[in-house]
Amino acid sequence: MNDPRSGPTNLAQDSANVAVQAEAIHGPVNVYQVAAALSPEKTFEVGLNCLRAGMAQEARRQICDAVVMHNYVNGRSCFYLLLALLSGRTLQQVPPNEIAMLRCVRGAVKDDDEWVDAIKLIDHLLMSRPQEGGAGGLEQEFEKLTDKQRNDVLQHMEMFLDSSAEDALWARAFDAARKDSFARDRLGRAWKFFQPEPIGARVRPAGPVVVGPGTWTGAAATTTLALVTVNFVGATAWQHDGTAALSALLALAAGCYVSVRSGVEWRCRKMRRQAKDREVLRGPATTIRGDGFASKIDRQFNHYFALYTPPDADRARWLSETAGVRRALRDEVVTIYRESTVNAKRVGWLTRYLVADVARRWQAGKLWDYRRELRVPLSVKAMCVLTSIAAAAAGAFLVWSGAHVRLLPVSLAAITGLASVWFAARFWLRIAAEYRRHSADKAEKERLLAGRQAAFERWKRKLADRPDDLEMARWLECDRKALMEHAMTIYRLKRQDVLAHAFIEAPATPSYARARVEDGPWRYSKYKILLFLLTKDGVRQLTVHLDFQKATTRSRARTNYRYDAFTSVQVAETDNGENVFELTLTNGDPIKVKVTDPPTEVTEIEDKDPQGASQVTLGTAGLGNALHVLEGVAAEGKEWIAFERQREKAPLAEVSKAVNAIFA
Template sequence: MNDSSSGPTNVAQDSANVAVQAEAIHGPVNIYQVAATRSAEEIFQAGLNCLRAGMAPEAREHLREAVVVRSYVNGRSCFYLLLALLSGRTLQQLPPNEIDMLRCVRGAVKDDDAWADAIKLVDHLLTSRPQESPAVGLEQEFQKLTDEQRNDLLQHMEMFLDSSAEDALWARAFEAAKDDRYALNRLDRAWKFFQPEPIGARVRPADPVLVGPGAWTAATATTALALVTVGFVGATAWQHNETVALSALLTLTAGCYASVRSGVEWRWKKERRQAKDREYSHRPATTTRGDGFASKIDRQFSHYFALYTPNDTDPALWLSETAGIRRALRDEVVTLYRESTVNAKRVAWLTRYLVADVTRRWQAGGLWDYRKELRVSVLLRMRCVLTSIAAIVAGGFLVWSAAQVRPLLVSLAAIVALASVWSMARLWLRIAAEYRRHSADKREKERLLAGRRAAFDRWKRKLDDRPDDLEMARWLECDRKVLMEQAMDLYRLKRQDVLAHAFIEAPATPFYDRARIENGPWRYSKYKILLFLLTKDGVRQLTQHLDFRKATTRSRARINYRYDAFTSVQVAETDNGENVFELTLTNGDPIKVKVTDPPTDVTETEDTDPQNASQLTLGTAGLGNALHVLEGVAAEGKKWIAFERQREKVPQAEVSRAVNAMFA
């Protein structure tokens, strides 16, 4: 269907593609489920929650078990059992075996019960329709109810508010919907429902010390050989001149220690800077295709780096200069969280934090601070060189002094000592630098982990007031009421002019988020809502796109057609698991709306029952009543309305008798 505001038309088609931006499954929760050792009251509460969430079939099952099977009978439970039986369907759709449930609570309600007035009003609404003369006393009866009773009754009895006297009740329902539509801080909280439970902070562990047994053996052997040969040369020099030998040995020892220590600092800084330069270099990016985890992380980084471009910075320069860092961070996130059960959006908080940190450091001029921190200073270089020269000179004096006593043996020992000291220095230099690198890595990882944990805690606190599914259902119900009021104003209809109505709620194209709690239906961030109003002149169809998070609508489309203008209506499941509503007109293309999505990879790995989720979503989308109404009209035309009223007389009388029998 091409939505527009151009005015009525009889041609309708829909070729748009739907894409799911992200999804979340919240759980475990106890809103729609009960423990294995459940009490009757817990079962009743689960049924009540299902009813308020729009899941009438599940509500009926829970309430039947609580009230009929477990004998949890009181005025409140009888009222909600009655609402569950009537919610979202006509009396013609009410099977006799469910009416029998009401007979099981015969004489259970006292006239002075706080819920007696609510139950009597339900009966009054049933018996007042579809009389031409106005029913009296409805407004007064309605005023006696509590806010809880009024809200639930207006939500689940709207199919039966069709007499002229009930215009006032509809007006009240519309006003309440407009007030409650933004209640409970919806605009600041609704978006949080679509955020999945974030996964905890992680960092790659520091690489282990890469010093094998061979290096330790070689370092020990060369050190022992160096000590022996240098000791021999020193002992021989002592025989020649004690003062010179002692000074040379002390200078040689101090020079070697200072030069090795400076060399370790020089080496690990140089190697660490080179490693970071390689990590952040402009090498070709890793290519990922498809819709897997790595591809989604790619898109996250691309999106947030574009979104968080620093002020007064050319976006092209920003993306070019940070390409290496972006790729390194992306690779780290993919490595840390690439698990079959991880939804990429669960780590979006980390992506935002990492990109925001890069932006902050760029603006502070500290993006490349590691180069300053790891720069080998001139003083360090000079200290290393000068101490090495001092050690060499001291060693030379030591050899010269020893050669005066034993020239040949000292010459051979000097050569061996030089080679062993050189090898020993290189080996210990590499070992010490590796330990220094490991220590620096650990400190850096601890710092990174602390920052990420703080960011994770901030995000968790931000989601603390995430709305529950009952709040989402209430807001959506208010949106439907507001849409119906707009439609009636648009078509200049009064409530008695609307013989029947039906809603269909589907995810809107092209992009949307979706989320659900465990055992609950999918909720969408963007809806495509179709409203069918059956009047004496034909069908009025209004289609609007609803941004649920902002509670705004757009792209209104109006379509009017006669009762004989459409030939069939159906909901078909496609090969990939989608459920598509299709209404076929006699003079135009079929109206097609995708009501549920196919199971996705995330659903299959995180959702234990994706098929049940699809069925629950179909139930809350209003398809049951819509199909009943539209299929009847497609089969019988305008006469369906009169036939439906006639067919409802028997179940209406049965329900009324059962309701009246509740009172002792």
């Protein structure tokens, strides 16, 4: 991850390992979606995408619909129809009605079709299974295929690569997995898949101008009264000394104008500084508990303020001095994004930007610059005081001059005028300061919005090369192949020693992120993978924790047990919607693995079909084949393998006959 402390532009990857069961549902996408009037070609492509993503059941439905129901028949579609029917299951698991579908494409492929070799290889792989050494020439046939064809065969015919002659094919599969495991900048891009689509930049809007009708009425009334009284005093003073009275009137008007103008500046600066002090100098807020939006935003700010402690700074001092700022920013984000459809993770980019900005200004000693910027200059204070004195002196001169002409009326007018000028000045000061405050707030909000919008665009550009679900599926398939190779190495097994195998993929608790594309399975940032190898001597189980984003494994656990140690195998759905795999042995604690998460508040809001997502994820987790293998062993013991071979003979003959009938 890049160090965020150097500025808000370097925050790109920090959230990749922060979330606990983070929700990110990417859409709308077209990878696994079929429009109502989609052509057979497009339907087939959707099915092919599903197949390569490990969603074999959905792939079979889409490809069969395109090939069988809508007659989209060619060598390529027939090849992938065969792979879809066989992917992730044994021949015993292929129902007769699906085998019968192959008869619908009888004679569809010519001998000069580029997919002939690939289809024939599938038939040869099937026919090599019951007999040792019956797969001669497979390596040569394999060389005739394209890289894409070879990868697809190795991925989806994995269950049928179990004869001694196919060791070379497994070695090739392992080599391809090592090559593709870090392809397309996996380490630099995989984390982005788990980032939710960010929501746009917002700021709390500037408060509207608040001037009540009473203020406007008071300003108009007192101003009118002030003008009347001042004009009366001025006219009377004119009779005593016209030139002096005119000069005093001009001085009074200028003094009042300048003093009010400087007074507005004084008042506005003071009010804004006090408002900011009240906002950012408060103590830390009480941590909000629960799983609501506000509590998640609260945890985000607490996490990033702790994470982004400036270098060489005392953390306790940093957190103490920024407690009020943290609270103010948290409250703002909660206020402007608190909607029922907003996932807190979608504003994580803004939280990181705000915290990084605070850290940068704190380190530079500029966090409290607003106090200096809003300090009232001495010149403004002096101008206000001096012009007020000048205006008062001019008014006093006018009263003195007028009193020489009409003492009592001028005295009464002076008292009334003084009161009306005082109140008029206060009213207009309040009005002008409010408009000035609104203008300053609006300019500040525009500046803040521009900075946040720039940060948002940077984050969007950072996520622009987010990997798609097919890339995630391919990387996971490579990790699974790597685990298979590692297991065979540590157990010192050759491929012919492995009579059957099964994988189970589950999220690695307690801390992981998860995300999915619309209609796709959940992908996890951390996996717990169980590999079962059935050998003539018993079952070898290898359990590893995979950090998918870093492509590293840890906590390898090896378990061995006899075939007669199985008691039961099941996948149970708990009350909260979790699916838990449980393997019970005759001795020891049951092996339990949570395969899917329960729906959460976020998935219920953002996901159209959370239950369907759970079922799709179960399908890609390898449970179907694992249950078939382990349930068979639990019921029949070691003999299950021999019985399975006998039971496969009939469907094998049917499939081989149907495959050969494809060629014209």
